[in-house]
Amino acid sequence: MSCTCNHGENADKLVPVRAVVTEIRTETPDVKTFRVVGIDGSNCFDHMPGQCAMLTVPGVGEAMFSITSSPTETEYKDFSIKRCGLLTDYLHTMEPGQEIGIRGPFGKPFPVDTVFKGKDLIFIAGGIGLAPLHSVINYCRANRDNYGKIDILYGSRSADDLVDFDEIKNEWEKEDGINVYLTIDREQEGWDGHVGFVPSYLKEIGFKPDANRIAVLCGPPIMIKFVLQGLIEMGFDKTQVYTTLELKMKCGIGKCGRCNIGSKYVCKDGPVFRCDEIDELPDEY
Amino acid sequence: MKKIEKAKLNDLLARLAEASTLYLPVRKGGKVNFAKWTKDEEYCADELKTVKSAKDVFFPQSENIVSFKRESSKITILPKELPTDRTVIFGVRACDAKSFDILDSVFMSEPADSFYTARRNSAVIITTACSTPEETCFCGVFGIDPANPGADIQTWFVGEELFWEALSEKGKALTEELSDMLSDADEKEVEDEKSRISEITKQLPLNGLSLENFGGDKTNELFDAAQWEKLSQSCIGCGTCTFVCPTCQCYDIRDYDTGNDIRRYRCWDSCMYSDFTMCAHGTNRPTQLQRFRQRFMHKLVYFPANNNGEFSCVGCGRCVSSCPISMNIAKVIKSFGGDNK
Ligand SMILES: Cc1cc2nc3c(=O)[nH]c(=O)nc-3n(C[C@H](O)[C@H](O)[C@H](O)COP(=O)(O)OP(=O)(O)OC[C@H]3O[C@@H](n4cnc5c(N)ncnc54)[C@H](O)[C@@H]3O)c2cc1C
Ligand code: SF4
Ligand code: SF4
Ligand code: FES
Numbered sequence: 239m240s241c242t243c244n245h246g247e248n249a250d251k252l253v254p255v256r257a258v259v260t261e262i263r264t265e266t267p268d269v270k271t272f273r274v275v276g277i278d279g280s281n282c283f284d285h286m287p288g289q290c291a292m293l294t295v296p297g298v299g300e301a302m303f304s305i306t307s308s309p310t311e312t313e314y315k316d317f318s319i320k321r322c323g324l325l326t327d328y329l330h331t332m333e334p335g336q337e338i339g340i341r342g343p344f345g346k347p348f349p350v351d352t353v354f355k356g357k358d359l360i361f362i363a364g365g366i367g368l369a370p371l372h373s374v375i376n377y378c379r380a381n382r383d384n385y386g387k388i389d390i391l392y393g394s395r396s397a398d399d400l401v402d403f404d405e406i407k408n409e410w411e412k413e414d415g416i417n418v419y420l421t422i423d424r425e426q427e428g429w430d431g432h433v434g435f436v437p438s439y440l441k442e443i444g445f446k447p448d449a450n451r452i453a454v455l456c457g458p459p460i461m462i463k464f465v466l467q468g469l470i471e472m473g474f475d476k477t478q479v480y481t482t483l484e485l486k487m488k489c490g491i492g493k494c495g496r497c498n499i500g501s502k503y504v505c506k507d508g509p510v511f512r513c514d515e516i517d518e519l520p521d522e523y
Numbered sequence: 524m525k526k527i528e529k530a531k532l533n534d535l536l537a538r539l540a541e542a543s544t545l546y547l548p549v550r551k552g553g554k555v556n557f558a559k560w561t562k563d564e565e566y567c568a569d570e571l572k573t574v575k576s577a578k579d580v581f582f583p584q585s586e587n588i589v590s591f592k593r594e595s596s597k598i599t600i601l602p603k604e605l606p607t608d609r610t611v612i613f614g615v616r617a618c619d620a621k622s623f624d625i626l627d628s629v630f631m632s633e634p635a636d637s638f639y640t641a642r643r644n645s646a647v648i649i650t651t652a653c654s655t656p657e658e659t660c661f662c663g664v665f666g667i668d669p670a671n672p673g674a675d676i677q678t679w680f681v682g683e684e685l686f687w688e689a690l691s692e693k694g695k696a697l698t699e700e701l702s703d704m705l706s707d708a709d710e711k712e713v714e715d716e717k718s719r720i721s722e723i724t725k726q727l728p729l730n731g732l733s734l735e736n737f738g739g740d741k742t743n744e745l746f747d748a749a750q751w752e753k754l755s756q757s758c759i760g761c762g763t764c765t766f767v768c769p770t771c772q773c774y775d776i777r778d779y780d781t782g783n784d785i786r787r788y789r790c791w792d793s794c795m796y797s798d799f800t801m802c803a804h805g806t807n808r809p810t811q812l813q814r815f816r817q818r819f820m821h822k823l824v825y826f827p828a829n830n831n832g833e834f835s836c837v838g839c840g841r842c843v844s845s846c847p848i849s850m851n852i853a854k855v856i857k858s859f860g861g862d863n864k
Contacts, residue, residue: 296591495773
């Protein structure tokens with residue numbers, strides 16, 4: 239499906255196309271999910287789980303975001319965006335019907351149709367880190383026969399900071415073959431679930447390091463570090479663990495020179511990496 | 524081999540400028556740089572190196588890539604039209620000519636940068652051999668020969684004449700267009716000139732640098748080396764080295780509101796700047812040591828890793844002559860044992 243939104247002669251990868259924000263969902267005090275549709279009602283471009291797109295507000299700027307919807311949702315793209323600066327502040331003030339610019343897809347996706355096929359999958363996310371995993375999880379749910387057991391461990395600062403809470407409760411938790419483990423950092427009134435950081439909850443759960451299992455992590459660097467340590471202690475091999483890296487990006491296509499770690503460009507060789515691949519990179523992320 | 528009297532060169536340039544946009548080294552504000560040539564301007568043929576490299580012609584210091592209009596909730600996106608006019612760049616040195624190949628492998632690899640590619644495809648590059656390479660030059664270290672500068676057409680100034688050799692199809696076609704102004708020439712004088720240049724090149728103090736300790740497989744060995752601390756100690760992060768460098772390609776993308784529309788422009792940026800990688804959760808290179816190391820590791824290790832061993836430096840020596848603290852890539856190479864002389 240190619241995009242016909244107002245591109246004219248020059249289809250340079252740096253030039254965005256027109257799109258419209260059709261729905262805005264408030265997830266947490268600082269995260270909203272934006273539904274984006276091409277100006278002609280199309281989906282702008284195809285993507286795979288883990289890939290990202292650049293969103294533009296003319297005059298405000300442009301930034302990279304994970305596409306949080308699954309490619310199996312073919313009518314739109316969703317972005318869960320945390321308010322933390324110029325562009326994201328502006329996005330949070332928008333109303334449905336507002337037009338924006340979009341370009342993509344960027345980066346290498348998770349190997350959902352190859353390595354992940356037939357495997358039991360463990361997803362571990364912290365905070366807004368659920369955004370890229372949400373796409374993989376829903377892709378796996380839509381192609382349920384291709385995957386084994388699915389475990390989802392997700393934590394946030396507080397109950398109010400859990401993104402996609404309704405979907406997790408009403409859909410994911412209710413599905414056979416999916417186990418959801420939620421946790422928040424500190425006790426809170428009205429929360430009867432688990433309390434504690436993601437890495438310590440991981441130890442309590444104690445996933446078996448079966449060779450048929452793949453773990454996928456996304457969250458703040460400190461969480462990634464301790465979760466990875468935890469998995470290794472449990473007996474997982476780094477080749478069984480995938481994560482995504484996040485660095486400042488401008489072009490998205492390996493040319494502006496901004497997002498490299500050693501000889502790898504996170505925008506084009508990532509953002510998805512297998513953890514043993516990350517070990518080979520110089521320590522600069 | 525063809526030639527033209529130096530006295531008639533201006534007529535030839537005028538002819539080129541009629542049928543194309545002609546860039547060549549001219550003096551502006553006391554500095555010689557590549558710029559659009561008009562009849563009143565003097566071609567600074569004797570200037571060995573322009574202050575900035577010739578990369579401006581294909582990768583301008585600043586250019587608009589798209590403009591926008593915003594009207595309540597609606598936006599309009601107007602991509603900039605691609606340049607198609609023929610461009611001729613005259614007087615390019617061997618090092619800068621080679622730098623185009625290096626920039627090509629960045630900008631023209633998939634997905635190609637259409638702005639760069641359009642300019643590159645519509646350009647004819649005419650090089651000029653360096654009659655007096657300087658002591659800051661070390662292009663030979665990267666396999667570049669200032670006596671045979673290459674590109675579409677290569678030329679030599681010998682005595683009162685300019686010798687002219689077309690190499691590519693584009694170069695031959697342009698030579699044909701100018702055939703009434705060029706006369707047949709003997710190779711002998713050019714061969715003598717080449718030997719003369721080679722003799723000078725052999726004597727250059729930096730031409731014996733060795734790159735054997737660098738290359739695509741050296742990341743782990745060099746990244747944590749103790750040398751970076753001392754090398755980067757005095758670097759003030761001014762970015763001059765990256766701006767004058769023919770192979771530096773980092774850029775920024777920003778929006779500018781003119782009041783009438785919004786222009787999104789792309790401009791040169793520098794990995795030497797402290798905010799280059801600043802993002803929502805901070806920067807991954809908070810120290811100047813890290814930024815300094817990035818620049819040189821990119822040229823001598825990371826770029827070769829991604830480009831079949833090719834280095835991203837052409838030994839033009841611009842960073843050698845322009846760094847305010849006299850730090851440069853030659854010193855970096857030497858400090859890792861590359862001083863072979
Ligand atoms: C691959 C990838 C995927 C991503 N996915 C998501 C996602 O799914 N959801 C999401 O919410 N985010 C995501 N991000 C992060 C997102 O791109 C950033 O949050 C966004 O760029 C912030 O833009 P902004 O204009 O709002 O912030 P900016 O205005 O750029 O500011 C961000 C922060 O940096 C500081 N800052 C900026 N420039 C400087 C400077 N020069 N000096 C000092 N401080 C400075 C600001 O003060 C602020 O705290 C992703 C990023 C990448 C690279
Ligand atoms: S020109 Fe010299 S001082 Fe300036 S950034 Fe480059 S190395 Fe540092
Ligand atoms: S690093 Fe220095 S010598 Fe090498 S190409 Fe750039 S400016 Fe020239
Ligand atoms: S964002 Fe430009 S190189 Fe990765």
